[in-house]
Amino acid sequence: MKPLWGGEPTPRLQQGDVVLRPPRLTDAQSWFAVRGANQEWLEPWDATIPKEGNPHQEIPQTFPAMVRRLRTESSAGRMMAWIIEYRRVIVGQVTMGGIAYGSLRSAYIGYWIDERFGRRGIMSLSVAMVADFAFRTLRLHRLELNIRPENAA
Numbered sequence: 001m002k003p004l005w006g007g008e009p010t011p012r013l014q015q016g017d018v019v020l021r022p023p024r025l026t027d028a029q030s031w032f033a034v035r036g037a038n039q040e041w042l043e044p045w046d047a048t049i050p051k052e053g054n055p056h057q058e059i060p061q062t063f064p065a066m067v068r069r070l071r072t073e074s075s076a077g078r079m080m081a082w083i084i085e086y087r088r089v090i091v092g093q094v095t096m097g098g099i100a101y102g103s104l105r106s107a108y109i110g111y112w113i114d115e116r117f118g119r120r121g122i123m124s125l126s127v128a129m130v131a132d133f134a135f136r137t138l139r140l141h142r143l144e145l146n147i148r149p150e151n152a153a
Helices: 025-037 063-075 122-137
Strands: 013-015 018-021 080-086 089-100 106-113 142-145
Touching (some): 013 122, 025 089, 063 080, 122 142
Antiparallel strands (some): 013 018, 089 106
16 A cells, blocks of 8 residues: 555654654664663653553564564554654654544554653654644544653653
8 A cells, every 4th residue: 555645654754953754773773772861761651561461462572673563554554653853863752553544533642752852842843743744644533642641741
């Protein structure tokens, strides 16, 4: 299935110094460096897997496996994940998942950002860029932001 916008299943989006692009296998070192440096800051907000687990949930064990899974999901039209670059530095990730078409036409958005780049409007702009793409290009009707109520920011 060729996307409406042509090209890759997950398009590159840009506004000023903020670039959203699909993850690449070559991002592994930078991605892990950012996640590792921010582990303590992100941990309270990260999604968690229930202790009882879900035997149907597939959790990629490696970065290449994660990138392959994201590409597969994007090609199928179910999910799109973007690496967030600010002035050519990886600072976070935003993902639009659970994409449903038909009469529902909805999705959810989840995200994380490097603490050093938080509160600068980068994530707000990134989410707005994804929302514009979702509403204008995919013609979705609804978006749900996956937030934690205790996250005041």
